[in-house]
Amino acid sequence: MLLGLLFLVLLAVVHAAHAHPIVRKRAAGNNATAELLSTLQTMGLTKLHDAFVSHPAILQTASASPGQKTLLAPSDAAVQAFPSWATSNANLFESTLLMHFLNGSFDLSQLQAGPRHTVGHSLVTSPAYANLPGGNGQAVALYSARAGSKNRYVQEGVNNDMFIDASTEVGDYFIQPINQGMTIPGNATFTLGFIGGHQLLSKMLLADSALASTIDNMRGSTIFAPTTRALRAYLATSPSNESLSTVIKNHLVLNRAVYSPLLDGQGSLISASGQDISFDAGSNTIRLGQDSAKVTQYDIMHRGGVIHLIDAVFSSTTLDQARADQAAQSAQASADPYIAGPVSVENAASSQGSDVPAGGAARNSTIQAINAGNSSTSDSGSSSGASKGGGTGSSSSSGKSSSAGMLGLPAFTLFSAILLPSTLLSL
Incomplete structure (x- = not known):
């Protein structure tokens, strides 16, 4: 009888332990x-x-x-x-x-x-x-x-x-x-202005207030910032308004903060000109089109994203604005609201998303042919309303590219409206 009672008591204790397990809590509140x-x-x-x-x-x-x-x-x-x-x-x-x-x-x-x-x-x-x-x-x-x-x-x-x-x-x-405290980073153009040897890009962006405002207030942007020396060499070739607009876009990725852990392995990286950007981790180089640039410093944070410093200009003038717009929209739709722990391909605030048309040489050749055809039509005095950049709704004599949707990113009007190339070279 005594053994039976002990067994029942033990059974009750075990049941209570399972019903109310002991939890060791950390201090709260x-x-x-x-x-x-x-x-x-x-x-x-x-x-x-x-x-x-x-x-x-x-x-x-x-x-x-x-x-x-x-x-x-x-x-x-x-x-x-x-x-x-x-x-x-x-x-x-x-x-x-x-x-x-x-x-x-x-x-x-x-x-x-x-x-x-x-x-x-x-x-x-x-x-x-x-x-x-x-x-x-x-x-x-x-x-x-x-x-x-x-x-x-x-x-x-x-x-x-x-x-x-x-x-x-x-x-x-x-x-x-x-041993030192961090300070809050400024917006993109402000931050670029403080980086030795790279200030010219900041001045070029600030020269077009609408463009600067869009970049500075965009939720997520990645900037590949060429040196002032490389930009001066490019500007010395006297590029057209349309060429300069596209070249600037080559160095921007919209609605994404592509930190260095994400440069490889996260899939396609598409510039604001609609061109693919590739990264070689072994040589620390970035490639767009026929141009490659060495990354001299990664992960300079600005308020809305990140800046990577490079030593050359991506001079391709191939523009696929529809693809750029779609890439930006797809990236925006991929945003993840809560990231904890180290950023990685699987743990990132945004990606390129999946709703992006394929790029590649064949598509680029087609785009170049279309752009060339539009330019020829504008030069011949057509009254179709298309600018030399291939857009619509602006006079061919305006000198501006109107094909700059980019989720509201305005056309780059630096030469035609604000500064002449000779002025830029003296900055």
């Missing part, structure tokens, strides 16, 4: 915030601790974000060194510190060796500071000096912020101290 703040003090990150206390919205936003976060924690000296323009505006300063929280888990001991990067999205999602596909947070580039190296960095446009001291994990946060 205020407890998690208090634990993080306490850990920062223990690590000697007092200034960052004080900034979080003074601006509670930062940790409120971080706590509301699901899953793990990686905090790139500026040292006391780094917090004190933030520029006054970043600290004097409370909203900007809070967004600046939120950019130090990466969404998801990262193995910081296995970062991509330079020159390419491991890229993650931060918790800064306000369109004023991050205008990326799917509403994802501003991106941050990380790398190691070489494979297996303990020298690891955050890359910004003109700074490299070094990892310092040991990392610590507390609750949902993985904390890695760094």
Whole structure:
């Protein structure tokens, strides 16, 4: 009888254990915030601790974000060194510190060796500071000096912020101290204007205010930025308005932020001129048409995407505007609203999508023939209303290409309306 009672009691205990399993929870809500703040003090990150206390919205936003976060924690000296323009505006300063929280888990001991990067999205999602596909947070580039190296960095446009001291994990946060604080990147033309040896492209874009505004406010853009020297050499050939318009478009990819991990393996990459862009990881080169360019720096972030610096101009004048428009629309439709962890082919805010017509030599030859025919018709004085660029609805004497749909991207009117080639060469 006694053994029977013991058996029934044991059975009841086992049943209760299965009905109400013991779950070990991490600290949540205020407890998690208090634990993080306490850990920062223990690590000697007092200034960052004080900034979080003074601006509670930062940790409120971080706590509301699901899953793990990686905090790139500026040292006391780094917090004190933030520029006054970043600290004097409370909203900007809070967004600046939120950019130090990466969404998801990262193995910081296995970062991509330079020159390419491991890229993650931060918790800064306000369109004023991050205008990326799917509403994802501003991106941050990380790398190691070489494979297996303990020298690891955050890359910004003109700074490299070094990892310092040991990392610590507390609750949902993985904390890695760094020796400099990051600042919020500006828009595309502003960022280009700060890159040594590449400012001419910024000036060319800004010379056409409508074009600059479209690029600066587009949700997702990738820019392959040639050197000023390469652009001067191209401009010295006195290209026509239509040629220059197409060449500028060769260097743009719309509605996509194609960070370095996505340059190979994500499928087709189609420029705003409708031409295929290919990448050779072994030689760090980009090719469009017959031209190839060496990538001299990857992953310079701007508010709406990314800039890769190259050493040559893609001079092809083949324009397939319908394909470019369709590629931009397809990319826009592919946007993913939540990316956590390292960006990869399978984990990206956008892709080219699948609704894009095939390109290739045969199609390009057809497009060139059509463009040549339209140009000939315009030159002969036809009253059809087609411009030399092959578009419709504008006078052939306007000197502008009207075939610039590109989801609202205007025709490039730099020469005809704003600057002469000789003026450009003096910039």
